[in-house]
Amino acid sequence: MTRPAAVLFVIAVLGAAAAAADIPLAERKSGYEFMARETRAMQDDDSANPATLWVLDAETLWQRKEGSAGKSCADCHGDARTNMRGVAARYPAFNEARGRPIDLEQRVNICRTEQQRATPLAFESKELLALTAYVGQQSRGMPIDIANDAHIRPFLEAGRVMFTERQGQLNLSCAQCHDDNWGQKLAGAAIPQGHPTGYPLYRLEWQTLGSLQRRLRNCLFGMRAVSYPYGASELVDLELYLMWRARGMPVETPAVRP
Amino acid sequence: MARALINAPAKAKRGEVIEIKTLISHIMETGFRPDSTGKPVPRDIITEFICKYNGEEIFRAELFPAIAANPFLTFFTVADETGTLNFEWIGDNGFTATESVNITVE
Amino acid sequence: MTRDDGKLQRTRRRFLAETAALAGAAGIALPLAVEQTSATPESMRAAIKNIVGEAPLNKGKVKLDVPALIENGNAVPLTVSCESPMTQDDHVKAIHVFTEKNPQPNVIGARLGPRAGRASFSTRIRLADTQKIVAVAQMSDGSFWTDEVEVVVTLAACLEGS
Numbered sequence: 001m002t003r004p005a006a007v008l009f010v011i012a013v014l015g016a017a018a019a020a021a022d023i024p025l026a027e028r029k030s031g032y033e034f035m036a037r038e039t040r041a042m043q044d045d046d047s048a049n050p051a052t053l054w055v056l057d058a059e060t061l062w063q064r065k066e067g068s069a070g071k072s073c074a075d076c077h078g079d080a081r082t083n084m085r086g087v088a089a090r091y092p093a094f095n096e097a098r099g100r101p102i103d104l105e106q107r108v109n110i111c112r113t114e115q116q117r118a119t120p121l122a123f124e125s126k127e128l129l130a131l132t133a134y135v136g137q138q139s140r141g142m143p144i145d146i147a148n149d150a151h152i153r154p155f156l157e158a159g160r161v162m163f164t165e166r167q168g169q170l171n172l173s174c175a176q177c178h179d180d181n182w183g184q185k186l187a188g189a190a191i192p193q194g195h196p197t198g199y200p201l202y203r204l205e206w207q208t209l210g211s212l213q214r215r216l217r218n219c220l221f222g223m224r225a226v227s228y229p230y231g232a233s234e235l236v237d238l239e240l241y242l243m244w245r246a247r248g249m250p251v252e253t254p255a256v257r258p
Numbered sequence: 259m260a261r262a263l264i265n266a267p268a269k270a271k272r273g274e275v276i277e278i279k280t281l282i283s284h285i286m287e288t289g290f291r292p293d294s295t296g297k298p299v300p301r302d303i304i305t306e307f308i309c310k311y312n313g314e315e316i317f318r319a320e321l322f323p324a325i326a327a328n329p330f331l332t333f334f335t336v337a338d339e340t341g342t343l344n345f346e347w348i349g350d351n352g353f354t355a356t357e358s359v360n361i362t363v364e
Numbered sequence: 365m366t367r368d369d370g371k372l373q374r375t376r377r378r379f380l381a382e383t384a385a386l387a388g389a390a391g392i393a394l395p396l397a398v399e400q401t402s403a404t405p406e407s408m409r410a411a412i413k414n415i416v417g418e419a420p421l422n423k424g425k426v427k428l429d430v431p432a433l434i435e436n437g438n439a440v441p442l443t444v445s446c447e448s449p450m451t452q453d454d455h456v457k458a459i460h461v462f463t464e465k466n467p468q469p470n471v472i473g474a475r476l477g478p479r480a481g482r483a484s485f486s487t488r489i490r491l492a493d494t495q496k497i498v499a500v501a502q503m504s505d506g507s508f509w510t511d512e513v514e515v516v517v518t519l520a521a522c523l524e525g526s
Contacts, residue, residue, distance in 0.1 A: 275482050316477070324490045334481050
């Protein structure tokens with residue numbers, strides 16, 4: 001088939017497809033369940049999971065005094081292994097000062113600028129990935145627990161719209177793949193349900209650790225839609241909706257995905 | 259210094275065959291990948307890995323660009339004496355990294 | 365737009381395939397995409413001859429373990445193991461791994477000896493394409509043993525483009 005014909009096909013099919021329906025809570029599956037045995041084994045064994053290298057870096061970073069305040073993460077938060085338990089499972093969370101939800105990356109950078117008086121860490125920098133993986137790991141096995149209150153609701157709704165409405169040159173929505181066609185194959189790869197249970201995670205395609213925003217921008221690019229810059233409120237709203245959609249599912253951070 | 263992770267038993271019975279797992283952070287740039295201008299990104303890989311047990315070499319590997327980023331290598335040795343396992347990685351652009359773990363043999 | 369159910373089913377599958385094709389069409393590079401020549405069966409044979417010389421290459425004793433279907437060619441788990449008592453008199457000296465269609469044939473060359481106890485190692489390798497992988501083991505008596513597997517590398521659908 002020629003490429004223009006293919007485009008017409010996509011448009012024709014999606015025009016005929018039924019509206020997206022939510023996946024029943026009991027039928028939700030982590031991306032882990034769609035992976036090959038060998039890739040699961042890589043996630044299951046910390047000494048085989050390359051993400052562990054970032055976590056080890058973060059154990060050092062956690063203790064390092066930073067910025068003009070000369071404070072370390074540990075100076076305020078103490079031992080991450082006890083005091084950070086469950087924190088990542090609640091993010092993105094509403095931030096009073098900003099009047100909107102922030103994700104874990106933004107939380108770390110607020111700590112850096114306001115508490116440590118240091119420069120914020122760049123998105124996808126080794127340090128920010130390491131710290132978010134380390135904090136995330138402390139919630140491993142705990143259920144994702146996104147507050148759904150009056151503060152959060154408008155942003156959750158914005159995220160839901162972002163997920164379900166068609167966008168981009170292919171006129172696709174996230175939901176068409178991840179609600180309606182999960183379990184099917186896109187080229188050789190299984191389409192997962194799109195639950196962000198393990199971020200930041202080590203993706204074999206990236207050959208490195210990456211954040212949820214990297215993955216979302218990656219998807220949006222594939223849809224030929226606006227992919228938004230790192231830290232954009234649209235991406236945080238989508239992260240929030242996806243985490244709420246995965247509520248109750250166990251945190252796997254730092255996971256491995258193909 | 260690159261971050262490395264060694265997983266080997268701290269204790270073993272004399273004569274027991276033990277598994278040693280090693281992981282190290284390294285980009286393993288192949289030298290075959292073009293950059294945005296089409297020129298190949300220069301090769302930057304680990305070329306050699308050596309494991310010594312109380313000073314004697316027990317395993318060595320020559321690595322090529324086909325080894326995945328953040329190289330993972332596992333192998334075996336016979337736990338025959340209490341002592342130290344030393345690990346060394348050598349690579350392009352003067353890269354070196356070392357790590358060691360102790361083992362008690364009973 | 366009207367359509368019968370059967371056609372809708374079929375076109376839905378098409379949608380998946382074509383969307384992938386579109387993703388691929390956007391100029392997204394393969395992990396190992398190169399302009400240089402790739403290794404060929406000939407250059408792999410040359411690399412093996414470099415190790416083996418004129419000695420005969422026997423089938424058996426060595427076993428190559430790679431998943432039959434590979435999710436991502438960037439990190440493919442690989443284990444090579446040899447049958448050997450691993451004694452002073454009878455052990456595996458070296459194990460080499462080669463590929464047919466990567467940019468160069470050599471993957472890894474491991475040296476081991478009786479102190480290994482077990483002639484086996486694992487690593488993760490890159491595979492640029494569906495191809496043959498060959499392991500060659502050199503025994504302490506100077507003999508060479510080999511195993512080979514054909515692997516299928518499927519290309520990830522949603523490759524990163526920016």
